[in-house]
Amino acid sequence: MDQTFVDLLARNAEHAERFESRFDDVQDAQHPAVVTVCCSDSRVLQDQMWGNDEPGRIFTCGNIGNRVVQRTAVGETVSGDVLYPIEHTGTEIAVVVGHTGCGAVTATYDALTHGVSEPDGIGHCLDLLKPHLEPGVDRLPADLSRPDSINHLVEYNVDRQVQLLRESDDVPDSVTVVGTVYDFQDVYGGRRGEIHVVNVDGETDVDRLRADHPEIDDRIDRRWEY
Template structure:
């Protein structure tokens, strides 16, 4: 057997021993408090970033670029992965989680600026879902911005666009709170790697306004780019 799989099974045995009794209340149904939409980057520790060890508490979705939409024959709609807990389990909080140095945002930036390399069709499709939402952001970037800073500014811009898509969708009730954050493991926002920084709450992106409205988390509200 592949040694990686052997190692995974050994870790799962430890997990099963620790968690065996934690599924009693959620074996037959789930009512997660929040649905998170993360990038599937292996460095983004979806549950562990919240120190979540409670089955049934966080409904996690992941894809490259933390996208909330999918394309149908008729239109672009909120992805069923994201919408399911909102529509069926009473979940009333959605958190879009971008991350510093995002490869999908980088690929979309390169596609928009004409520097894209060829990709397999599936990756091209995923990046193609991002690029229309980021084009205006690329055009608005400061002229003297470095490539690294441009990517991290667009990470925030992408989070904003995904939050907007949820807020504008008729399939998402107005009662659902939508928050956008960035997970930092590259010392972009602070020296504490792994910290989450709030950049958008229900469409509000102005830092001072957010800090006034949400004073209890003022220290966690920060942006690289207020465009």
């Protein structure tokens, strides 16, 4: 057996020892307080970024590009994995988590500007992002470096995913939708691994957000106010 997997099992044994009694209250049902939609990038530590060690607290979804929609016979709809906790477990907070240097955003940017060839499965994911990111690509300042262009589009993508949730008839108005960026590349000037709030229920103006949410004003920031 590959040593990597052997090591994973060893770490799982440690996990099971620590967590064995923590599943007592969630044996038969779950009622997570929040659903998060994260990028599946291996650098995005989906539970650990929140310091979560409580089973049943966070319903975590992951895919490349932190997308909230899927394509169906009737068009784009909110993905079932995102919608499930909202529809069935009473979850009333949805958090979209983008991240600096996102590979899916980079690949979509390249596909829109230069054209790229990807396997069908990856291409399908990029095709879901393209129509939502294309207007952002067109609005990028001309003098931006490539890394800055990508990180501007990371915020733009988070905004679009928040918008898709807010506009969906399947997501009740009572659900709070927060857009964030997980920074491990020193883009926002905080500590690596910090979450920065860039959007709350469609509001993206930093001054308004800080006025409306003073309890988290030091965590609200944006690189691009377009």
